[in-house]
Amino acid sequence: MVKIFEDYKEVYERVKKGVNKTPVMTSRTLNSLVGDAKVYIKCENFQRTGSFKFRGAWNALNCLTDEKKNRGIIAHSSGNHAQAVALAATSLGIKAIIVMPENAPKVKKEATNRYGAEIVISGNDPLDREKLADELVQDKGYTLVHPHDNKNVYLGAGTAAYELIKEVGQLDMLLVPVGGGGLLSGSSIAAKGLCPDIKIIAVEPKNADDAFRSFYDKQLYPSINPQTIADGLRTSLGKNTFKVILEKVDKIITVTEDQIVDAMQFYWERMKLVVEPSGAVSLAGLLYNDEISPWTKGAKIGVIISGGNIDLSEFFTLIRKKLPKN
C-alpha cells in the first residue's frame, strides 16, 4: 500500500483545484468532555454540495480519459453522491445521468437537478437502480461512477483526512463514519501515510453493523434493510473498500440511534453546526463508546463530519406557523 500513499500528494493536488478546503472547528466544552483531549472536527458539511462526496466525485471525473468524458457518466444514488456527481460533472462540462428511485425525496431530486444532471427514474428497489444504470452503460457507453467502491472515488474522499492532518499536524486518533467505506478507506490510507502510529476508529450505527461484523469475522456481510436514522450509512461495504479497511483500520465501534441524535444535538446546539445524522456518528463514538475512552486522555483526536444534508422543511414549517403578523 506504500505506493498508494505516495500517490496521495498527487491526488490532493488534483482535488484541491475543485473542492472547498473545509474549516476545522474546535470546542472547549468538547475537549473537556473527552479527558482534556484536543479534538479537531473536520467539517465536510461545509464541502460543496454539503458532503465529502464531492471530493471523490471530483477526483474520479478528473481521472477519466477524454473519450470517457465525452461519452458522459452515470451514477445511481438517492443521496449525497448524486448531488456530488451532478455538480462535479457540470463544472467539468461532462454530461451526467443520475438514476434515482421513484420515491426519492423531492428535495433531493430538485438539488440534483439544480446542479445540472439529467435524472432518470427507476423502481424503488436498490437493485432496480443498479440494473437500469447497467443497461444505460451497455446501451449508451456511459461510465459508471460508483459511490464508494472505486479507487479514484475513495482516494478523493480521503483528501478530507489528508487536509485535516496537513492543517493540524500529527494526530493520535481519527474517527470516521462507515457506510460503504469510501470515506473510511481513503482517510485510512491518507492518515496512516502521514501519521504511521495513528489509530483509525470507524464508527457505525449499531442498527446497521454490517461493517462491524464483517471486520471482526474477516468476511464481507451485506447490509440488509437496516433501520437507522443515519441514512447515508445504510449501504454495504464494497469489495475494494473492505480490503483497505481490513488492512488499515484499527477498530470498528457501534453507536445507538439515541447516541447519534445526542451527538447531532451537541453539534447543532453547542457548536452551531448543521450536521446530518450520518455525519454525527463519529462524534457519537467518541463521546459515548467506552471502548475508546481509555485512549482519549490528553490525546490529539480528529473527527470527520461527513455531511450536513438533512431535510429541514418540517422544522421551518413549524417556525413559520408561529410567526407574528407583519
Add this chain to the structure above:
Amino acid sequence: MVKIFEDYKEVYERVKKGVNKTPVMTSRTLNSLVGDAKVYIKCENFQRTGSFKFRGAWNALNCLTDEKKNRGIIAHSSGNHAQAVALAATSLGIKAIIVMPENAPKVKKEATNRYGAEIVISGNDPLDREKLADELVQDKGYTLVHPHDNKNVYLGAGTAAYELIKEVGQLDMLLVPVGGGGLLSGSSIAAKGLCPDIKIIAVEPKNADDAFRSFYDKQLYPSINPQTIADGLRTSLGKNTFKVILEKVDKIITVTEDQIVDAMQFYWERMKLVVEPSGAVSLAGLLYNDEISPWTKGAKIGVIISGGNIDLSEFFTLIRKKLPKN
C-alpha cells in the same frame, strides 16, 4: 470620533486574548444571488457563548479597575448578554450576578448557570429587572454592565467588524442587525475607520422598527412591546449608541418576519450554519430589500451574523419520536 478609531487597535489587542477569532464563510450560491457580489459572512454564532455579546462583555470587564472587579458585577438580561457576562466574569475570576425574569426560558437560565454566574430572579416586566439591578448596585456596590449602552461594551462588540475587515480587506458595504445598537455602533466605528468609503447598512425587523424611525426622524423612540421572531432585536436603542449611529450609519432598512425566516433557512440549509432569527436579519436585508440591490453588483459585502442561540428542543423531540428502536 477619530480618537475613538485610533483606540481600536488597542481594543482589539485586549479583546483577542479572550474571544474566538470567528470564521468568515462564503457561498458561491449566495454570491450569484446578489449580482455577482463577493459576500463575506462573519460568523459570530461561532463566538464563545454563541453570540457577539461575548466580545463586549470581555472588553468591558477587562477595562474595570481592580477595585470594581473585586466588588463584582451585575447585568440584567434574559438572553445572550447574560451568558456572555457570566462566562467573561468567570474566566476573569470576577463575581457575577445576572438578574433574569421569572419567565426566562429554562434553557437560558441553565446556560447562564453553567457559565458560573449567580442568578437573581425578578418580575417579568423589563422594568422590574432594571429596578432590581439598580437596587443591588446601590446596596452591594456591584458595577452594572449594560448590554449595549456602554462604550466599552459597544467598542468590544465592534471588534467583529474590525476582525472581518482585517481578514478580507476593504469592503464596499457592511450589513449589521440592529436592536440596542451595540453591535452596530461598534462595527460602524471600526469599519469606517478601516474603510472610509464603506456603506454601513443597519437591518431591523419591520415589526420592531424603532431604530429605523429614530434614525430618519433624528429623535430617539423607544421600542414598545414589538412582536418579532428576532428576540435579540426587541430592545430600544441606547442614548449613546444612537449618537454613534446617527453619525456613522448610512441607511437603516427593514425586513419582514417571513424574510427573516427565509434568510435563516438559507443559512441552515445551504450553508449548514445554525443562526438565530436575530442573526439572520442582516442577510435578509441583503437578499430581499430592493433599496440596496442597486449597490450590490460586483461589490465586496460584509454581513455579520450576530449569534446562533435558538431553542432546538422541539426540533430534537420531533426527531427522537421517529427514531427506529435499537
